Amino acid sequence: MPIHEKSLIRPENLTTHEDLMLDGVDVSGHWSTFIETRVVKDYNESLQDEIAALPGGEQIHRCWQCGSCTNACTVNAINEDFNPRYWIYLIRMGMESELLRDKDIIWQCVSCNKCTYACPRDVFPEGVMKATAHWLERKGHTEKSPSTHFDEVFTEQIVKTGKIEESRTMRRFFSRTGQALAQPWMIEMVKRMLRGLPIGMLTRMGLATLVAPRTNDWSSASAAIQEYIDEQHEKQSQALSLAELVETAKQDVAA
Amino acid sequence: MSKPVLIIGGGPAGLAAAHSFATVGKECVIVEKEDRLGGAPILSGYAKLVPTGEWAKDAIGGMVKRVEDASSVKVITGTKVTNFDGAPGDFTATLSNGDTLEAEAVILCSGFTHFDSVNKPEWGFGTHEDVVTTTQVEQMISSGQGVRCPSDGRKPNRVAILLCVGSRDRQIGREWCSKICCTVSSNIAMEIREELPDCHVYIYYMDIRTFGLYETKYYWKSQEEFKVKYIKARIAEVTSDGEKLIVKGEDTLVKRPITIPFDMVVHAIGMDPNVENPEISDTFGIDLETHGYIDVANRYGSMGATSRPGVYVAGSATGPETIDDSIAQGHATAMAVLSGAQDLKTA
Numbered sequence: 225m226p227i228h229e230k231s232l233i234r235p236e237n238l239t240t241h242e243d244l245m246l247d248g249v250d251v252s253g254h255w256s257t258f259i260e261t262r263v264v265k266d267y268n269e270s271l272q273d274e275i276a277a278l279p280g281g282e283q284i285h286r287c288w289q290c291g292s293c294t295n296a297c298t299v300n301a302i303n304e305d306f307n308p309r310y311w312i313y314l315i316r317m318g319m320e321s322e323l324l325r326d327k328d329i330i331w332q333c334v335s336c337n338k339c340t341y342a343c344p345r346d347v348f349p350e351g352v353m354k355a356t357a358h359w360l361e362r363k364g365h366t367e368k369s370p371s372t373h374f375d376e377v378f379t380e381q382i383v384k385t386g387k388i389e390e391s392r393t394m395r396r397f398f399s400r401t402g403q404a405l406a407q408p409w410m411i412e413m414v415k416r417m418l419r420g421l422p423i424g425m426l427t428r429m430g431l432a433t434l435v436a437p438r439t440n441d442w443s444s445a446s447a448a449i450q451e452y453i454d455e456q457h458e459k460q461s462q463a464l465s466l467a468e469l470v471e472t473a474k475q476d477v478a479a
Numbered sequence: 480m481s482k483p484v485l486i487i488g489g490g491p492a493g494l495a496a497a498h499s500f501a502t503v504g505k506e507c508v509i510v511e512k513e514d515r516l517g518g519a520p521i522l523s524g525y526a527k528l529v530p531t532g533e534w535a536k537d538a539i540g541g542m543v544k545r546v547e548d549a550s551s552v553k554v555i556t557g558t559k560v561t562n563f564d565g566a567p568g569d570f571t572a573t574l575s576n577g578d579t580l581e582a583e584a585v586i587l588c589s590g591f592t593h594f595d596s597v598n599k600p601e602w603g604f605g606t607h608e609d610v611v612t613t614t615q616v617e618q619m620i621s622s623g624q625g626v627r628c629p630s631d632g633r634k635p636n637r638v639a640i641l642l643c644v645g646s647r648d649r650q651i652g653r654e655w656c657s658k659i660c661c662t663v664s665s666n667i668a669m670e671i672r673e674e675l676p677d678c679h680v681y682i683y684y685m686d687i688r689t690f691g692l693y694e695t696k697y698y699w700k701s702q703e704e705f706k707v708k709y710i711k712a713r714i715a716e717v718t719s720d721g722e723k724l725i726v727k728g729e730d731t732l733v734k735r736p737i738t739i740p741f742d743m744v745v746h747a748i749g750m751d752p753n754v755e756n757p758e759i760s761d762t763f764g765i766d767l768e769t770h771g772y773i774d775v776a777n778r779y780g781s782m783g784a785t786s787r788p789g790v791y792v793a794g795s796a797t798g799p800e801t802i803d804d805s806i807a808q809g810h811a812t813a814m815a816v817l818s819g820a821q822d823l824k825t826a
Contacts, residue, residue: 264730264737269679272706285706286699289732313732316708322733345699 237262268318270465275315277463278358280351287312293339293349299332306332308339308349311356323356324365331357331369362464373400383449386439389432483507483553484816485572485582487560487759490518491802492794493588494542495809501549505817508553508580509546510560510572516543518590519795520802526620526670528802529662530696535621539802563763567789584789584816587773588809589759591750591795594645594653602641602746603717609724610717610744613640613660616667626671626678628743634675635742639726640664641714642684646749655770657749658799661688664747665697668707681708681741683728712737717744750799763790772798783812791816 237260244256275281287309294300294309306329314323333353340350360366368376377396381388398405417425439445461467483506486493493509494516500507513522517539520528525535546552555574562573563585570582596604596612603610608630619626628635642664646657661684668680687709689698701707714728723740730737752771753759760767766786768774773792777784783791793812794805 262735264733264735264739266739267679267681285708286703288702288709289711310733317710317730319733 233259264319266318268320271318271320271323272316274464275352275355275359277460278355280348280353281355281359282351283345283347284312284315284352284355286345287316287347288345289313290344292342292344293347296338296342298334298336298338303329303332305329308333308353312347312349312352315352315356324360327360327365330360331366331371333357359464362460362466363469370397370401373397376400379453383446383453385436386442386445387437389436391429391433392436482569482581482583484813485510485560485570485580485585486588487585488512488518488588488590488794488796489516489543489546489554489556490588490590490794490805491520491539491542492590492796492805492809492812493518493586494539494546495806496586496588496793496813497546497549497552497809498542499810499813500817501546501551503817504551506551506553508555508582510558510574510580511554511556512559514557516546516554516556519593523593523614524618524621525614526617527666529659529666530693530803542806560762570789584791585763586783586791586793586809586812586816587759587763587765587785587796588792588794588805589753589755589773589796591752591772591799592754594657594748594751596644596746596748598651599644599648599746601716602644602714603719603724603744604746607717607719607724607744609635609742610746612644612746612748613663613667614748616671616745620667620670620674625674626743633742635678637741638668638671638678638680638743638745639714639724639739639741640668640680640682640745640747641717642682642687642747643713644746644748645751647685653749653751653770655749655799656688658688658690659801660747660749662690662693662697664745665689665693665701665707667745669697669701669705672705672707679708680705681710681739683710683712683714683726685711685713750795753796756796763787765790765792768798770798772796782815783808784815 239258239260240254241252241256243252245251272284275284289309291309294307297306297308299306305326311323311326311330330353333350335350335354337350340348343349357369361368361372374397377393377400378388381393395405484500486496486507486509489509489511497507497509509516515521519525520535520539521543527533528535528538531538547554559575560572561575563570565571568583570585572580572582572585574580593612593614596602600606604612609628611629616626626635627633642660645651645653646655646660647653664682668682671678671680687698702709711731712728714726716727718725718727720740723742724744726737726739726741726744728737729735752767756767756771756773759773764787766774773796774786775784775792775797776786783793785792791812793808794800800808
């Protein structure tokens with residue numbers, strides 16, 4: 225169970241020299257197997273600040289590592305590698321490379337918020353998980369998750385029209401996540417709906433698809449919301465030093 | 480009741496006892512071995528005190544002035560008691576200046592001694608200039624100089640505070656918890672962050688014992704408002720790479736060894752029994768408890784009783800103690816002396 229000792233036997237920490245002579249002795253192959261040092265050399269102090277700059281992560285610095293979040297966690301009960309307490313610690317102390325090892329499971333938080341209610345210090349671990357998942361995406365460590373795509377499609381539509389038109393949301397979501405619209409369950413659902421000959425509903429859906437209904441006088445509200453979103457986005461990009469990241473990447477490509 | 484009460488030591492406990500006697504017009508004499516009153520908070524130059532945040536020179540300085548201004552209190556500084564004879568109500572003390580004093584009773588407010596960090600050489604004090612003690616940081620703050628690295632006067636970017644230096648350590652015969660260092664360290668960490676907002680402060684702990692109401696005001700506040708970081712690790716050694724101090728230990732929460740560079744390392748030094756306690760014990764004919772503090776003979780029936788009737792004790796002479804509790808004990812023990820509470824033994 226202890227997640228900690230994993231690092232001792234991580235495959236990438238094992239070094240074997242295929243061809244090595246030491247003082248005239250042939251120690252090629254598994255004779256020369258070494259475990260890389262696992263000493264923590266320094267703290268990356270910006271990591272906590274970066275997570276704290278994203279919505280949900282603001283209170284991460286309060287954590288005192290009691291483990292209530294992990295004990296309460298729905299996902300941890302199924303996958304013991306899903307350990308919010310541990311990740312919060314890695315973030316707080318700035319152990320970024322360790323955090324990135326778990327990048328493919330952090331997003332699995334189901335937002336049940338049991339941790340939120342268990343936390344004695346109001347850290348809002350669920351928010352921290354969300355912020356961390358977004359941090360991974362924005363830093364380019366992970367692809368956008370389906371839920372992020374859904375959030376974006378949903379938000380874009382609201383900002384644009386002030387209303388949600390479900391079939392449009394679905395179509396765009398499927399398109400952005402690279403899924404076919406003709407999902408088996410969707411076909412089945414449509415078939416069953418058609419059995420009842422829902423003339424009125426079909427008409428409304430058809431109309432909505434054609435004219436995209438809007439809230440009256442929405443444009444100024446829309447502009448204000450968009451401005452706020454852009455502002456926040458820019459602020460977060462700065463906190464995460466994303467521009468510098470892009471610049472470094474460009475230089476790397478040029479070199 | 481005609482003879483004065485003798486008070487040994489002019490720190491918070493002694494000043495409080497003297498004030499109590501002055502309030503009721505009872506004569507007392509403070510014998511202080513240093514050249515002025517105030518005890519550790521004044522002599523060691525503490526900065527802002529727990530829990531009020533008042534400057535030591537104002538808070539304790541006010542107590543000193545109040546006692547110095549009281550006509551019924553006599554203050555003798557730079558002097559020690561070398562011999563003590565007699566019985567309750569009729570003691571005679573011989574002083575190091577040759578004088579003798581008659582006394583009805585005596586209260587030992589002889590305090591503690593700061594742990595000397597050279598006794599933990601692996602933590603670099605005395606070897607590396609930028610390894611300092613909490614007392615030194617208090618002085619940097621109280622003098623107005625600010626928190627600076629002693630080696631070159633620069634502002635530190637990263638400070639490590641090591642807790643339990645000279646406390647809870649069987650290796651060096653100090654098994655007790657010094658009680659105040661966690662809170663003092665949280666306080667200092669916040670003061671550093673306040674003066675140097677770009678400076679990161681890490682506290683390395685075994686347990687955090689910011690007891691009672693200090694939890695909110697120090698432990699929580701230091702994290703929630705000042706973003707001080709607490710790492711559960713007992714440091715193995717402090718060395719230097721020539722530029723930075725290198726702190727080695729194990730981060731016990733991730734079970735990983737750490738080798739981290741710092742600009743300044745602060746030892747949260749504990750409270751030792753007063754180094755003169757063996758001498759005090761001989762002179763006044765009283766017992767010390769196992770750790771070397773003055774033994775309190777009666778915990779429930781009277782305040783500040785020692786093993787010898789008529790000889791009382793108050794404050795950090797009895798064990799690690801906070802300033803405000805020392806003050807309370809000083810007042811309470813004065814009350815015990817006035818009421819002759821020695822007769823009210825529960826046993």
